[in-house]
Amino acid sequence: MKKIAIVYHSGYGHTARQAEHVAKGAASVDGVQVQQIGADAVDAHWDDLAAADAIIFGAPTYMGSVSAPFKTFMDASSKVWFGQGWKDKLAAGFTNSASQSGDKLNALVQLSVFAAQHSMTWVNLGLMPGNNHSKGSVEDLNRLGGQLGAMAQSNSDQGAEAMQDSDLRTAEHLGARVAQLALRMG
Numbered sequence: 001m002k003k004i005a006i007v008y009h010s011g012y013g014h015t016a017r018q019a020e021h022v023a024k025g026a027a028s029v030d031g032v033q034v035q036q037i038g039a040d041a042v043d044a045h046w047d048d049l050a051a052a053d054a055i056i057f058g059a060p061t062y063m064g065s066v067s068a069p070f071k072t073f074m075d076a077s078s079k080v081w082f083g084q085g086w087k088d089k090l091a092a093g094f095t096n097s098a099s100q101s102g103d104k105l106n107a108l109v110q111l112s113v114f115a116a117q118h119s120m121t122w123v124n125l126g127l128m129p130g131n132n133h134s135k136g137s138v139e140d141l142n143r144l145g146g147q148l149g150a151m152a153q154s155n156s157d158q159g160a161e162a163m164q165d166s167d168l169r170t171a172e173h174l175g176a177r178v179a180q181l182a183l184r185m186g
């Protein structure tokens with residue numbers, strides 16, 4: 001049984017919904033256990049992270065970077081970094097922001113560099129970009145055209161229930177991809 005942990009922060013519920021769909025995708029793969037952990041509750045879960053085969057990181061993009069509570073978790077993980085406790089675990093990331101770009105690629109870059117600091121193995125999205133040709137639509141998987149991880153865009157005046165179905169399916173794809181690769185790691 002492979003263990004996948006999802007550590008995320010969400011100020012207003014959108015990234016939490018994205019995290020649920022990452023978890024749904026991972027749990028759709030046989031032989032995988034999935035655990036969602038709030039970044040602000042991580043102190044009760046360091047052992048779970050140590051036992052995980054893969055850790056998927058998620059944060060909303062705030063001011064062009066990961067949210068401050070998620071950064072607090074990143075900094076707290078320096079205790080693990082000293083012993084390279086997450087070395088060779090799989091890692092992946094997702095983010096959500098209000099604008100179509102919103103500089104959210106920078107949040108994924110931060111997450112991937114964070115994983116590299118821990119000597120983890122980064123899993124990219126593994127999907128061709130959608131909605132980039134005349135027959136494309138916002139319903140396409142990876143409609144925002146990110147490759148480093150799963151992106152979602154949420155209108156600033158709407159709640160998480162209004163999120164794009166395609167973004168949630170893209171999140172599911174990432175979770176399933178990490179789960180399948182974790183099983184292939186043997």
Ligand SMILES: Cc1cc2nc3c(=O)[nH]c(=O)nc-3n(C[C@H](O)[C@H](O)[C@H](O)COP(=O)(O)O)c2cc1C
Pocket residue numbers: 009010011012013014015016060061062063064065096097098099100101102103104154155156
């Ligand atoms: C402090 C703050 C900073 C934000 N900065 C950005 C930003 O740089 N780019 C963007 O597109 N949206 C930005 N947003 C919008 C959020 O990314 C968006 O509302 C997102 O859906 C919030 O996710 P959450 O509900 O999981 O917190 C910001 C929101 C807040 C509260």
